Amino acid sequence: MQQDKDNKGSMTVAEAGRKGGETVRNERGREFYETIGRKGGATVKAERGRSFYEEIGRKGGETVKAERGAKFYEEIGKKGGDRVKATRGPNFYEEIGRKGGQKVKKLIEEGKRAARAAMEAQQAAAAGTAAPVSAATSTAPAPAEEAPVASTPAPTEPGPDRTE
Secondary structure, three states: OHHHHHOOOOOOHHHHHHHHHHHHHHHHOHHHHHHHHHHHHHHHHHHHOHHHHHHHHHHHHHHHHHHHOHHHHHHHHHHHHHHHHHHHOOOHHHHHHHHHHHHHHHHHHHHHHHHHHHHHHHHHHHHOOOOOOOOOOOOOOOHHHOOOOOOOOOOOOOOOOOOO
């Protein structure tokens, strides 16, 4: 590296890259990097699929665990939890726990209804008759419960303002 600096006006590849990056940052701003990063991420997702990100995330997590130990994750999890508690208040976890519990309860009820309907259909098939469809065993929502149809389709890829 000393040899590179002895020549007046020359710089290393690392120095040139750093200087170029700083120039672009000063001219175009941080948003430019966010935009090209988002575009690059979308391209990689389209080419390699979501599983690619899952795989590299898992590998990275295993590497960090090997280098820093499982205790590291406990520490950063605690820090993150404390930060959320300070930002959103102590009742936040109660709210999301209640919402999650309600969702689980609803899913269990739907599963029981579907199992009951399948059992009735199986019994009716064994008896040689069609199973009656009642409101209690139907898993399809009533017409009054259907959501209104949107006039425009929802975007499938994240836009510049959205993340997944």
